[in-house]
Amino acid sequence: xxxxxxxxxxxxxxxxxxxxxxxxxxxxxxxxxxxxxxxxxxxxxxxxxxxxxxxxxxxxxxxxxxxxxxxxxxxxxxxxxxxxxxxxxxxxxxxxxxxxxxxxxxxxxxxxxxxxxxxxxxxxxxxxxxxxxxxxxxxxxxxxxxxxxxxxxxxxxxxxxxxxxxxxxxxxxxxxxxxxxxxxxxxxxxxxxxxxxxxxxxxxxxxxxxxxxxxxxxxxxxxxxxxxxxxxxxxxxxxxxxxxxxxxxxxxxxxxxxxxxxxxxxxxxxxxxxxxxxxxxxxxxxxxxxxxxxxxxxxxxxxxxxxxxxxxxxxxxxxxxxxxxxxxxxxxxxxxxxxxxxxxxxxxxxxxxxxxxxxxxxxxxxxxxxxxxxxxxxxxxxxxxxxxxxxxxxxxxxxxxxxxxxxxxxxxxxxxxxxxxxxxxxxxxxxxxxxxxxxxxxxxxxxxxxxxxxxxxxxxxxxxxxxxxxxxxxxxxxxxxxxxxxxxxxxxxxxxxxxxxxxxxxxxxxxxxxxxxxxxxxxxxxxxxxxxxxxxxxxxxxxxxxxxxxxxxxxxxxxxxxxxxxxxxxxxxxxxxxxxxxxxxxxxxxxxxxxxxxxxxxxxxxxxxxxxxxxxxxxxxxxxxxxxxxxxxxxxxxxxxxxxxxxxxxxxxxxxxxxxxxxxxxxxxxxxxxxxxxxxxxxxxxxxxxxxxxxxxxxxxxxxxxxxxxxxxxxxxxxxxxxxxxxxxxxxxxxxxxxxxxxxxxxxxxxxxxxxxxxxxxxxxxxxxxxxxxxxxxxxxxxxxxxxxxxxxxxxxxxxxxxxxxxxxxxxxxxxxxxxxxxxxxxxxxxxxxxxxxxxxxxxxxxxxxxxxxxxxxxxxxxxxxxxxxxxxxxxxxxxxxxxxxx
Numbered sequence: 072x073x074x075x076x077x078x079x080x081x082x083x084x085x086x087x088x089x090x091x092x093x094x095x096x097x098x099x100x101x102x103x104x105x106x107x108x109x110x111x112x113x114x115x116x117x118x119x120x121x122x123x124x125x126x127x128x129x130x131x132x133x134x135x136x137x138x139x140x141x142x143x144x145x146x147x148x149x150x151x152x153x154x155x156x157x158x159x160x161x162x163x164x165x166x167x168x169x170x171x172x173x174x175x176x177x178x179x180x181x182x183x184x185x186x187x188x189x190x191x192x193x194x195x196x197x198x199x200x201x202x203x204x205x206x207x208x209x210x211x212x213x214x215x216x217x218x219x220x221x222x223x224x225x226x227x228x229x230x231x232x233x234x235x236x237x238x239x240x241x242x243x244x245x246x247x248x249x250x251x252x253x254x255x256x257x258x259x260x261x262x263x264x265x266x267x268x269x270x271x272x273x274x275x276x277x278x279x280x281x282x283x284x285x286x287x288x289x290x291x292x293x294x295x296x297x298x299x300x301x302x303x304x305x306x307x308x309x310x311x312x313x314x315x316x317x318x319x320x321x322x323x324x325x326x327x328x329x330x331x332x333x334x335x336x337x338x339x340x341x342x343x344x345x346x347x348x349x350x351x352x353x354x355x356x357x358x359x360x361x362x363x364x365x366x367x368x369x370x371x372x373x374x375x376x377x378x379x380x381x382x383x384x385x386x387x388x389x390x391x392x393x394x395x396x397x398x399x400x401x402x403x404x405x406x407x408x409x410x411x412x413x414x415x416x417x418x419x420x421x422x423x424x425x426x427x428x429x430x431x432x433x434x435x436x437x438x439x440x441x442x443x444x445x446x447x448x449x450x451x452x453x454x455x456x457x458x459x460x461x462x463x464x465x466x467x468x469x470x471x472x473x474x475x476x477x478x479x480x481x482x483x484x485x486x487x488x489x490x491x492x493x494x495x496x497x498x499x500x501x502x503x504x505x506x507x508x509x510x511x512x513x514x515x516x517x518x519x520x521x522x523x524x525x526x527x528x529x530x531x532x533x534x535x536x537x538x539x540x541x542x543x544x545x546x547x548x549x550x551x552x553x554x555x556x557x558x559x560x561x562x563x564x565x566x567x568x569x570x571x572x573x574x575x576x577x578x579x580x581x582x583x584x585x586x587x588x589x590x591x592x593x594x595x596x597x598x599x600x601x602x603x604x605x606x607x608x609x610x611x612x613x614x615x616x617x618x619x620x621x622x623x624x625x626x627x628x629x630x631x632x633x634x635x636x637x638x639x640x641x642x643x644x645x646x647x648x649x650x651x652x653x654x655x656x657x658x659x660x661x662x663x664x665x666x667x668x669x670x671x672x673x674x675x676x677x678x679x680x681x682x683x684x685x686x687x688x689x690x691x692x693x694x695x696x697x698x699x700x701x702x703x704x705x706x707x708x709x710x711x712x713x714x715x716x717x718x719x720x721x722x723x724x725x726x727x728x729x730x731x732x733x734x735x736x737x738x739x740x741x742x743x744x745x746x747x748x749x750x751x752x753x754x755x756x757x758x759x760x761x762x763x764x765x766x767x768x769x770x771x772x773x774x775x776x777x778x779x780x781x782x783x784x785x786x787x788x789x790x791x792x793x794x795x796x797x798x799x800x801x802x803x804x805x806x807x808x809x810x811x812x813x814x815x816x817x818x819x820x821x822x823x824x825x826x827x828x829x830x831x832x833x834x835x836x837x838x839x840x841x842x843x844x845x846x847x848x849x850x851x852x853x854x855x856x857x858x859x860x861x862x863x864x865x866x867x868x869x870x871x872x873x874x875x876x877x878x879x880x881x882x883x884x885x886x887x888x889x890x891x892x893x894x895x896x897x898x899x900x901x902x903x904x905x906x907x908x909x910x911x912x913x914x915x916x917x918x919x920x921x922x923x924x925x926x927x928x929x930x931x932x933x934x935x936x937x938x939x940x941x942x943x944x945x946x947x948x949x950x951x952x953x954x955x956x957x958x
Contacts, residue, residue, distance in 0.1 A: 161525035188549035205543035215290035216526035225278035262608035289526030372518035377507035387545025464522035579937035583862035589896025594930035611826040631779025637786030642773030718770035728758035835872035853889035914938030
């Protein structure tokens, strides 16, 4: 209780004692009594002056306590009279999921995963805080203690190395089965060995330390504790936060990380129950007036004494997730009626202070506190809230000082003079975020005891009363990064490697399709080449529609094949060659085969519309009829076993031209002759002697035994003939249907999981608002390819072409909805409207996400893996992989 600003009850007692002594001295018979009285008055006056947030008389008291205590504790004392580390260790063992505290009480720990909190809408954030984490905190009873703990731990990548070894085996099997040649195998195995080397490096040498969060409950009733922990797991898991209760070796690892980071947690795998404590505890704990030292590691211990007046969601993320620290927030529920009385008194005291101050700034500060407390009071009185006594302890690991202490004296002084002390850095950072703190001068023992994993808190009486919603709003679990177990590393997020398995299937990820969007120079091509190089090494067959010759170098280095679709020099696509079509999911394979002929006739009608712009409906109907009779003349109909036919058995444009010419010569009616004359003029362009004859007039001769195929559209598009280019794209996509089916047949035959991937680069080039059939094909392929262990990747820089008309926007939105993954690279603000329109029905893009996209640098993508899972990734590749990108 404050009588007025800065003067509390203990200060008054000290003052009374001081005055009493001064009066006694002044009225005594002592020589120089006036001087002695004045000295005593000065001494007691100085004792109530705050020093680093604490009154001097308390510092003197704490100093005396510090001097009276043991300051060195050893696990196995080498001298008689040296106390043991176990004497100051609160926990005494581990029993299943329980931490034991000498039989007095027990603790359970629940791990809490991170989420991409910043990309959540405000409504979703509030729901996670109030209804999920807040509901967990409100279950803490008055007889138990809760603790929210953050420790730094290295991420272990052992399983990824084992996965890479398995992938090499899959490549070798494909080689034995004749699907890879020796050059292809060598290159792909080289990529995997490069990946393994990188993983091994971060797994053993440059470890990646990230925050791990835990919620602990302490109580003497084991059954109650387990019920509490299980309730938390259910509550958090219901909102996609997969928590789990630690047990045995997991607990041992967790407890050891509270003393040091310098160990290999794999050691715990071989421990027996009776070895846990010896393994967990340091050999020595040494206390000084300002530090606690665990073996050779010096730590600084802070206690947060005041908090920002106004905080937002996830206000604890910066406090908890500071690298090189351990943070413990201890909390104890306050009895509701006691809490109401406390708040009432606090409001009265603040109003008294407001009445006595003349400073406007101080008045505004006090009024803010009053309003906040009044709001809390209203919530407590309505039974919708609980009050928690909270203390936050931060332990900073000072590796620099620990290293310096091992140097000779002269080098130590030189090194310390050139660096800003960690303690000052921490205090400055906390101050900038409006946290006040104390470094616990001569109270390191109290700080150590309170920050331990236990239900004990020396500072409980000076803890801050905070309502559970505000405590929940600390929500420090905000640094999620993708780490799929069988994934490949494509970059990093927040300094942590990102592993994505594009072919994983779960309730959130139902296909492998991807869209890549970004302005020119944003890093789309680099990212796509990184992803494709990794997928090629994962035993995938890849086909790329490339309008700008972007993938020539990668194809060469992966020993693939480049097919110039502007000529037939590397193989021809015959539009009349019937390709087995991919079936819809509801169709059986038998139905798919039986409908291949009729499906191809439907395709040809659309193909004719594309290559014969402006054709009249009657002329098109004549053409469809002649086409069917042309197939009949070749002995091909619905009953034909297409698998028995060779490319030469199918008709070509010469056959179609001859059939039209024959009908024209036999026609008697003027109307029929006119339609046939129009058809002759159209089709003559593609028959022998026509300007497009070399492109399609002949049996299909494209071969793709290689596993990285680039269909190069550059020369075709250079002629500015989008009609022919789009038609050729349709033929390529139609032809790829058969390649996808062949891949499925291989997987069935060998029990394999070989992937097939179709990439459409600069997809906007192929979009024609008059004939949006290209979009239809992209959508149909995206919808169907997923059941064939396949993936479609659509890349574009021009979003406006995707939403140019209402019809295009509708079809484009359908494609986006069929894509599980979106990689969105930097866009100009003008493009954001079109992007938001495109994603209206695919989870939408909120304001914070829009800001992220616009402000991202080159090579950084905003990545969507599901409507509720979004993150930012810096796409990176190793130098060896980058060399594959160019010739």
